[in-house]
Amino acid sequence: METVLKNNSSRQREAMAIPESSLSMSSSGSGDHDIICVGFGPAAVAIAIAMQDRGIQRRVLFLERQSEFGWHTGMLLPGSKMQISFLKDLATPRNPRSHFTFLNYLHQKDRLVHFTNLSTHTPFREEFNDYMKWCASHFSNCVQYGQEVVSVTAAETRPGWPAEYFKVVARDLQSGELKELSAKHVIVASGGECAIPQGLSKQPLPKTVIHSSQYMSVVSKLLEEKNASYRFAVVGAGQSAVEIAEDMQSRYPNSKVNIIAKASALKPSDDSPFVNEIFDPSSVDSFYALNRSARREVLLENKATNYGVVRLPLLESVYEKLYRQKFLDPNPRNWPLRLVTSREVVGLNQLPSPAANPQVELQLKNVQTGDLENAGEKFDLVVLATGYKRNPFTSMLKPMEGIVESPANGEQYLVGRDYRLQFSQGKVKRDAGIWLQGCCENSHGLSDSLLSILAVRSGELLDSILASSKRSEDYARL
Template identity: 50%
Template sequence: MSPFLEVKTNSGSITCKPICENGENTLLQRSEHNGFLQKPKLCPVEPQEIHNLLCIGFGPASLAIAVALNDALDNANCIDGKQPKVCFLEKQHQFAWHAGMLLPGSKMQISFIKDLATLRDPRSEFTFLNYLHRHHRLVQFSNLGTFLPSRAEFEDYLRWCADHFTDVVEYGQEVLEVSPKEVSEPSTKIDYFLVSSRNIHDGSVSMRKARNVVIAVGGQPHIPVSFPSDEPRVIHSSQYRSRVPTLLPDKTSSYSIAVVGSGQSAAEIFRDLHYKYPSAMISLIIRDTALRPSDDSPFVNEIFDPERTDHFYNGLPAARADALRADRGTNYSVVRLELLEQIYHDLYEQRVKQPDEAQWQRRILPSREITHVTKDEGSKCGKLSLTIKNISPLGSPPGSDQEMLEVDAVILATGYVRNAHEKMLKSLEHLRPQADNNWRVRRDYKVEMDRSKVSADAGIWLQGCNESTHGLSDTLLSTLATRGGEMVDSIFGTAHANGE
């Protein structure tokens, strides 16, 4: 890249002179304020202007791009001597990361080194260690002797990073569609896109223009077909913290609660309910024959190394699918061993007190599948009746192939679907290459477009929905720092400027 702007250091204080849209030099100084640095922020621009980059969603993926771009602005200038015009649109009213699953005692499953910056540039101001330093906890954290901070602390770190970019983030904006600009002649190439969004507070719809659009909206809750999507007593794990206290307000009541799923979220919820509702009957229903530990051994963990993305992307589709199946035990339907041991200990204590497993307050029901859910109309409390099928590969004892369970709530830890981009890009389907019936993504995450219709200076980029082409790390935090830098370089780097 060529230089963005000049950086000078005077007595440890860094001053920057970014060139804003009006062409004036604005002096910005980094200083401590409420635990974070006043970074030289990207300049906000009017909605009617053409943005160089518009990111849909402001979760960790877009935040990593903002951090990488901010770091690049410390050293270089890539767009005609001016700062890029950037905007982030986020549906939530403030930054939040898996707020529904910030449970007491829950820890990260990856090292803090895999933060938003360290693997790209450990000298960045946005590293987790610098966050600790700015909050006067670096020494105390080191005394913990762990690479795994609590999930609540890591979420606070992410919010600390996000706070630096409030000038270029529009919260409370639900993006409806990405469409091509209107052209007067069929031969005219599309050189920017229109992004329409609705204000979730007043319902007003606005339109923004952008040459490059990044879709990074994360996953949408997956609700199995056997469950009614409009039933208030059926809750997805993403809403666990916000909805369960309202639905089940009496912590001393003998509620009956079912948790569905066999992954980390299901296990965490199962144990959290154990302490929040000590009188409740809690059942963990799983399809597998047992809860299984995640494989986070060092050699297997190398599949999440940033350089593995190249190797995975260059593989044949069948080989990539085989690799994903082989490596599922690192991420899907698995639980950290420490938590498994804690749950087993809890169940063992029940066995000591009550030998009859049918009388336990907390049970794991393996090899089960919920096939039907009905509301018990005769119940004053509006309980749900679950039809549960035994799907053991060994078969079930006579008369036990099906059972009924009446519950006050069902919590679904059933994962996410990552296809929100398909609806957003519906009006752009005619811009795909003729041979493509689906959205095809290049190694640099840019969607393939018909270059006879779309300018090389315009593009759509996808984040967090490319597992089949970029590997298991695509939906995880592991490669965010490196990927954020790759995105900035692809969109604003010299190759882009030369039209390559």
């Protein structure tokens, strides 16, 4: 019995201890690395955690464009909550005993008991962001912030021979200096790029037209008068658009807000348990096995789980507000909140103004009739809640277009089930490779860009990298 007690005590001490990172990088941050990861958002942090949990010792470098870790900081609205369970954190689905679970974070912060009293599975977004920052802080020894990766190229040691490693060129965003790094394994986890409506994407936007990802960072700086009669436009029909409209009305009680949606109506999200199974890690296998046509059908069928939809309680709250406005005043132009549907933003006019922040007019197209029209209002701020594009990695990998395997189904790149980019035969050695994260929805399913799958996926990716390294070690022993 004494031995058992000692073992249990040891386990308790181990669980409470803050682990030191087993990852390292060269002292100068340059030269050879085993792994270079482009980006240090949630997906990359989950990968670092998976390495740490297994005690893997590698020379690893994470290159992050932002100046510090942050997860959708522009959308950390006061009181806004997560839309998934805290159990789908960066570690629990893969290893519930990890130091890096959300529950252990609460324990370390002395809030675990208080959190349980909330009787909720969905923490505040601000708290979940703090949890991920806490996780990221454990790996500060192998992260460089303010670094933009410009290109990744395969490096030939001998002409005509398969490439043995990759050259990664990064720009320091503060100094502008370029540096060249190298690694056998490169992970691209650079996140999404703001999607701008096509009608606005070919012109410089005034500072009073912003993407939703910037909202919390700039709104109070741009518009300082809390009681002013500001006029706002929010472009989009999803959760972010409606949440921003609600925040605007709360932040500026005398303001008027237009929600401009291409859709004919705001639609509810489907988060029922059976439908939610498409976000289970096991669903990736079945989705990947489908042909291109079947994949498209599945994505379209389940679009209501994630794109252009609003949680039902919030949707009903908005409808109630609109109804009450109509009851109190039949003239829509007097309403604090308006919903303008079936309209696409195709242009804007920046109005001359002596004020520091220019007003804008929006040019709209009726998507049902094709008619062009003016929104008829001057807006002090326009927020584009129009989502993200998941292909910023393409320019980064452009130098390797000639050696990347092109699938017959028309996709730009062929990606394996293990998220490994497929190269043409004989172009890259098997113990070197590139892995893509968060940009494989077409091949791996709707969960690819979401938090739900990060913990399990990071373990799968790590297995693939280790397997390629083992093949090299086995070959060297022959």
